[in-house]
Amino acid sequence: MEEKQKTFKPLDPLLHSELRLAVMSILIGVDEADFVYIKSQTGATAGNLSVQIDKLSAAWYIEVEKTFRGKKTCTICRITDKGRNAFAEYVETLKQYLQIPKG
Amino acid sequence: MEEKQKTFKPLDPLLHSELRLAVMSILIGVDEADFVYIKSQTGATAGNLSVQIDKLSAAWYIEVEKTFRGKKTCTICRITDKGRNAFAEYVETLKQYLQIPKG
DNA sequence: ATAATTTGGTTTATAACATAAACCGCTTTA
DNA sequence: TAAAGCGGTTTATGTTATAAACCAAATTAT
Numbered sequence: 001m002e003e004k005q006k007t008f009k010p011l012d013p014l015l016h017s018e019l020r021l022a023v024m025s026i027l028i029g030v031d032e033a034d035f036v037y038i039k040s041q042t043g044a045t046a047g048n049l050s051v052q053i054d055k056l057s058a059a060w061y062i063e064v065e066k067t068f069r070g071k072k073t074c075t076i077c078r079i080t081d082k083g084r085n086a087f088a089e090y091v092e093t094l095k096q097y098l099q100i101p102k103g
Numbered sequence: 104m105e106e107k108q109k110t111f112k113p114l115d116p117l118l119h120s121e122l123r124l125a126v127m128s129i130l131i132g133v134d135e136a137d138f139v140y141i142k143s144q145t146g147a148t149a150g151n152l153s154v155q156i157d158k159l160s161a162a163w164y165i166e167v168e169k170t171f172r173g174k175k176t177c178t179i180c181r182i183t184d185k186g187r188n189a190f191a192e193y194v195e196t197l198k199q200y201l202q203i204p205k206g
Numbered sequence: 207a208t209a210a211t212t213t214g215g216t217t218t219a220t221a222a223c224a225t226a227a228a229c230c231g232c233t234t235t236a
Numbered sequence: 237t238a239a240a241g242c243g244g245t246t247t248a249t250g251t252t253a254t255a256a257a258c259c260a261a262a263t264t265a266t
Contacts, residue, residue: 097125
C-alpha cells in the first residue's frame with residue numbers, strides 16, 4: 001500500500017544531456033547533417049561529439065553513414081523514427097518540470 | 104577571426120539535473136516546502152535529496168531553514184529571487200533546444 | 207620529393223556527477 | 237530499556253561528460 005505519489009516522470013537519460021540534446025535538436029529539423037556541421041553548430045569538441053553521436057547511434061536514435069565528400073571522409077547523421085518519438089516524449093515530460101502546459 | 108557559430112546557449116548545469124530541476128519546479132509554485140514533502144513528491148532517496156538541496160542552497164538558488172515540527176526536526180526550503188531568475192532563464196534557454204517558441 | 211600542417215575524426219584518461227548504502231541522533235513504541 | 241522508526245547527513249561507488257592525446261589521410265609549404 002505504499003502510495004509513492006510520483007509526480008515527476010523520469011527524464012530519458014540519453015536525451016537529458018546538453019550535447020546530445022543539441023544534436024537531436026539539429027537533426028530533428030533537417031533531413032541530414034554531417035559531423036563538421038554539427039560540430040560547428042554546437043561548438044563541441046570533436047572528441048565529445050564523437051562519443052555522444054556513438055551513444056545516440058547505439059540506441060538507434062540516429063543513424064550514421066560514413067561516406068566521402070571528395071577525398072575527405074564525411075560522417076552523415078540522420079534522426080530515426082525511434083529518435084523522433086523519444087525526443088517528442090522527452091519534450092512532453094520536460095514540460096511538466098518547466099511548468100509549460102502540454103501540447 | 105574564428106567565427107564559432109554558437110547556436111546553442113549553455114544550460115545552467117546546476118539546473119540541468121533531474122532531481123534538482125524537480126525540486127526547483129516544486130518550490131517555484133509554493134511559498135515553502137519541507138524535506139519530507141519534496142521527498143514524497145519526487146520519489147527521491149533521502150540521501151540524494153539531501154545532497155542536491157545542499158547544492159541548490161550553496162548557490163543560493165534556495166534557502167534552507169531548520170526548525171522543529173513538534174519535537175521532530177524539519178527542513179524547510181524556499182526558492183530565492185536568484186533561483187527564480189535562474190529557473191526562468193533555464194526554461195527560456197531550453198526552449199531553444201526543444202524547438203518551443205520563446206515567451 | 208618530403209616535411210609540416212590541417213582535416214576529420216576515434217580512443218582513452220580524468221574529472222565531475224548522481225545515487226545508494228551506511229550511518230547518526232532523537233523519538234516513539236513494545 | 238530495547239527495538240524500531242523518523243528525519244535527515246556523510247561517504248563510498250558507479251556512471252557520465254569532457255578534454256587531451258592520438259591517428260590516418262589529405263593538403264600545403266619548402
